[in-house]
Amino acid sequence: VSWDEAMEFCRRLTEKERAAKRLPRDAIYSLPTESQWEYACRADTKTTTYAGDMIVLGKNNAPVLNDIAWYGGNCGVGYKARGWSVNFPEQAFPGRGGGPRRVGQKTANAWNLRDMLGNLYEWVEDWSGYYPQRDVIDPRGASDTGKKIFRGGAWKHLATMSRAARRFEEIPTIRLNY
Numbered sequence: 001v002s003w004d005e006a007m008e009f010c011r012r013l014t015e016k017e018r019a020a021k022r023l024p025r026d027a028i029y030s031l032p033t034e035s036q037w038e039y040a041c042r043a044d045t046k047t048t049t050y051a052g053d054m055i056v057l058g059k060n061n062a063p064v065l066n067d068i069a070w071y072g073g074n075c076g077v078g079y080k081a082r083g084w085s086v087n088f089p090e091q092a093f094p095g096r097g098g099g100p101r102r103v104g105q106k107t108a109n110a111w112n113l114r115d116m117l118g119n120l121y122e123w124v125e126d127w128s129g130y131y132p133q134r135d136v137i138d139p140r141g142a143s144d145t146g147k148k149i150f151r152g153g154a155w156k157h158l159a160t161m162s163r164a165a166r167r168f169e170e171i172p173t174i175r176l177n178y
Contacts (some may be wrong), residue, residue, distance in 0.1 A: 031123055048113050048164065069118025073093065077095060100178065103119070116153075120155070126148070150167075153166065154178035
């Protein structure tokens with residue numbers, strides 16, 4: 001889904017839950033800020049991933065990811081749905097087809113959050129921009145720069161793209177299969 005569609009979903013869910021009196025009047029559903037997303041992904045860790053530091057043995061071979069994320073190195077393992085042809089270089093588990101997976105199949109972080117890395121990128125609320133050059137708590141993103149941030153890595157991308165600190169940007173109307 002596009003960022004615009006994700007935000008529309010949040011708006012409609014807020015409306016529905018308020019009408020059902022299950023959501024306080026001043027609360028809303030929304031995408032997390034970029035800093036909220038990273039905080040949730042890390043779950044009180046300081047390493048490359050919430051399962052430990054990443055050692056990359058090849059473009060698509062990072063053992064720490066195999067239990068926590070679907071990425072270019074393992075996206076073909078047991079894949080049974082109609083998928084896309086994959087023959088990525090240096091795969092940990094070479095396969096012929098891959099694609100997005102149902103959530104919850106990989107090991108959760110310490111806060112029991114799953115699929116924070118790999119499988120599908122996750123939109124965040126913030127516009128793309130540089131980080132502040134000073135210490136800040138829960139920083140907000142830049143003003144409208146034309147592109148929104150997404151985080152977490154995806155099933156078809158290199159191991160190094162599935163780490164807590166990696167960020168990506170794209171126009172908010174784009175829809176991708178990863």
